[in-house]
Amino acid sequence: MKQLEEFTSLCRKTLVTVLFLSTFQGANCELLVSPLGPTIVSTLAGSNVTLAVxxxxxxxxxxTWFRDIIPVVTWTINSNSPPDIPQSSKDVLHLEKDGSLxxxxxxxxxxxxxxxxxxKSGLGKASLQFTLQVFEIIQDVTLSTPSGLAVEGTDRFILxxxxxxxxxxxxxxxxKSTEIKNSSHYLVQQTSLVILRPNRxxxxxYSLQLTNPFSSVKVYRNLTVFYGPxxxxLKATPEKIFYVVGDSVSLLCQSDGNPQPTVEWVFNGQKLSGALNRVLDLTNLQTSQGGVYxxxxxxxxxxxxxxxxxxxxxxERPPGSPVCSVLSVNNDxxxxxxxxxGGTPQATLSxxxxxxxxxxxxxxxxILPASTNLNGKTVSCQADHPVQQNTCNITACNPKTFLPEIRATVDLDSxxxxxxxxxxxxxxxAVVSWSNDSGAIANGTTYQISSDTSELKIRDNNISNLILQIFTCTCSNPLGSQARSIQLQxxxxxxxxxFLNQDGTIITLTWDVPPTSVVTGFDIQMKGSNLINKNGNTSQTKSTSDGYSTIQQKPGSARSTDVFTLDxxxxxxxxxxxxxxxxxxxxxxxxRIGPPDGLSGPAIAGIAAGIPCSxxxxxxxxxxxxxxxYLKRTKRHQTKYPVPRTAEKTITPAKTIQHKATPHKPLAGGLKFFPDSNRIHKSLSDRSVALPAFVPPPPHVRVATTV
Incomplete structure (x- = not known):
């Protein structure tokens, strides 16, 4: 514990000593960096230059040297270590021993x-700024116009x-030797001169002078601002309000521009060939030459x-004649x-x-209100023109009696x-209005009225519905109306x-239908031999119960047809x-066409074959x-006894063979008739052999008989 207190005391003494020495040194030293030359340095590219400090x-x-804010060299003066320089700059940058770059x-x-x-530790920091300007010799300066031609009135032009x-x-x-400054007309930019809204x-x-500390160049450019026309x-000589046929006039056209504009004359929208001068001479004017030049x-x-x-x-007189017409306004x-x-001047009309x-x-x-006194009244339009006066007439009248027209078709939906x-x-x-048994008809699915109201289209597949209704169309104008009711049939x-052609091989059928009949088409039907088509084959058709076959189908508008290849x-x-x-x-x-009615073909053939047999x-x-x-005549030469007259009278009349003499032509071969002188005196025994009965020949066959 005692040792720890001694160590703490020693540390405090050491810290106080260091602080004292630092304070003493700062009070007597200051870190300074000074330039040894200009701080703005200009040099040519490729030369050596030093920023000395x-x-x-x-x-x-x-x-530390900074390029803008990026460090490029770091070193401690008199250090044994080399300066820290980025690899990309080592060939260019070199740090001197005194810190100069x-x-x-x-x-x-x-x-x-x-x-x-x-x-420096304890002395703070000192800094100094340089500006390095590297120049090249100015060479081969040219002026160009990237915006193209200089045209008056464009937004800008650039040199x-x-x-x-x-x-x-x-x-x-x-x-023109006067220095150009920035203004509302000129704008000097980094590498260009902008002329705002150039004019003539x-x-x-124009010239440009470029300078730097090592060179100076001046270049020139002539600029042409194109303008016009x-x-x-445009002036006419002599100047008149109008001209008449035979007059002459000269038209002069003038305008400024750079380059001078070319001239072209146009008459009523058509170019006049060969008219390329500023003066156009027109001699012996005709009416066709009046118009816009x-x-x-x-x-x-x-x-x-x-x-x-x-x-x-x-x-010029207006072409044609006046045209009059009368129209309806609000039907009243x-x-x-x-x-x-047309014409010059225009005609005055009344x-x-x-x-x-x-x-x-x-x-x-x-515009006049409709009235009865205007119905059928013919009025004239008076047309006055300096060259000629003219008139036209128009008559207003109410609707006349008419006959409706019926047409029937089948649409795409069948x-x-x-x-x-x-x-x-x-x-x-006249304006047409439509109605039926139910009242007024309006446009819809079943009924459709045309834009001019003159036609009513009815869509209904049931013919019974159509023929049971009565349709009425009423035609009216401000002077009156006419109505017509119809019932479809x-x-x-x-x-x-x-109609049959001369050879009997082609017929033409024509027909008509009643005005109110509803017809969408026609079946042309035939009974007889089948027709032969172009390939030589007989046409196959479906027959009706009464033997007729439909050979053609025609639309409802057809009124005739031709049938070919008849026998x-x-x-x-x-x-x-x-x-x-x-x-x-x-x-x-x-x-019906063909041979007249009579014997059939097989009967005629049978008769023809039976004639030789007959x-x-x-x-x-x-x-x-x-x-x-012959046998009887031979027998007659034998001896005979006379027959009493009484016996002859007993012969019954019914058994008496009487022959009516009928003239006949002799048969071929010379057959003759022999007179019978004993016929009246023959006895009954002489007639024991009966004569063959006469069989009449077939009709229309001539035969020879012997009695």
Missing amino acids: SVNGASDPAI TFIQVPLSYSSHYTVEMT QYSMLQGVIEQQTWFF NDTGL DEPI TCSLLNQMTNEKREKNVTLDVY SLLYECDWM FPALNNASRGEGHFRL KMVVSVLCVTEASPQ EPSISDSSL PKQIYRFRIVPKARLFDGKPSVVH ILALLMVGGLIFLII
Whole structure:
């Protein structure tokens, strides 16, 4: 315990001694750093330069050199250890024994602020700042214009310098030997001169002087500020309000610009070829030369363009004739219009019979309340022009009687659409309103009214719904109205015809439908032999229960069709079936073509084949008759006894064979008729052999018989 107290006492004595010695030394010493030359040092790149310092008031202080705020050298003077220098700077930086900093072949990049800081324990810290400026000789300075051409009125124009090498300490710009200062028109920047909103007065010689402690260079540049063309002046000589046919006039166009602008003349929007001078001479004016003449000026350097127009009025009659019309206003007033546009000057228009005080030029409108005295009244528009006066007439009238038109189609959704069109003669054009049994019709899914209200489209696939309704269209204008009610009919044919070509191979069917019939298409049906198509094959069609086949289908707008490849030797029957989508209407009358009705083809063929057989049978019968007659004549030469007259009279009349003499042509072979002189006197025994019965030949066959 005693030893611990002795050690503590010794430490206190030692600390008091150190503090005393330190206080004594600080009171008598001060650490000072002084420059041994200028603190702002200028040098050429590649040379050696030293930032020299001297240290007083302490020995062997710690020294640190800073580049801006970054330490680059650290060392304690007279230390055996080398200075601490970054590896990247060891070839350039060298610390002298007295603490001065030397730059070996200093590069441009080492221009900066350098600060030396020395410290000594117990003496505080001392510092000193240097500025090192490394320069190069200024070489190959050029002036350029990165902003392109200098054009008057642009936002800014830049003159910029560049050089091969050199560090600039001072730059001075001159315009026509006068130094340029920063102002509202000029702005001097680090490597350029900015001309704000250049104008034509900025054209001239510009120069730039660049200096540093080791060199000075001055360069020049001529600058041209392009401008124009200015607002052109266009004048006509002689100057008149208007010109007449045969006059002459010269147009002069003037404008300033740099370079001088080129001139081009345009007439009514079309370039005049060859007109490139400032003066355009027009001689022997015609009405076609009246219009707008434009002097177009172009600056080829800036592409700036200016134009100036002058209008030459040449008296010209308006083309055509005045046009009159009358329109409806709110369906209670009439708007009379008269137009006669064109010409110079425009014609003055009026309707004297309606209002003698109102007039217009080129286009005139007059609104009057509709009244009965205007219905059918013809009024004239009086058109007055210095060259000619003219008139046109217009008559307002109420709607006339009309007949609705019915059309039916099938839309893309396979729905039937029936269009009812109501158009009437009226002036102004009539507005159409629609109604049915349920009242007024408005646009919707089932009913659609066209924008001009003249057409009503009905979408309904049920034909029964359509033909049960009565539709009414009412056409009206301010002078009156006309209404027409219609009831749609089932699809039907009102009339049809058939025309056959000369060869009998082509027919043309035509037909008509009633005005109110709903028809979306037609089936052309045929009964007879199948048609032959282009490939030589017979067409396959589906037959109806009554034997007709549909060979064509036509749209509802069709009113005729042609049928080809018919056989003139065959019988055909044709008819037209009207359709309303899937509903079939009553067919038209049947049209027949072909040979007349009679024996069929097989019967005629059988008769033709039986004629030779009939002739052969007749020949055999004739031969048999001839043999019988011959035998009888032979028997007649034998001895006979006379027959009493009384016996002859007993022969029954019914058994008496009577032959009516009928002339016949002899058969081929020379067969003749032999007279029978004993026929009347024959007895019953002579007629024991009965004559063959005569069989009449078939119709239309001539035969020869022997009685």
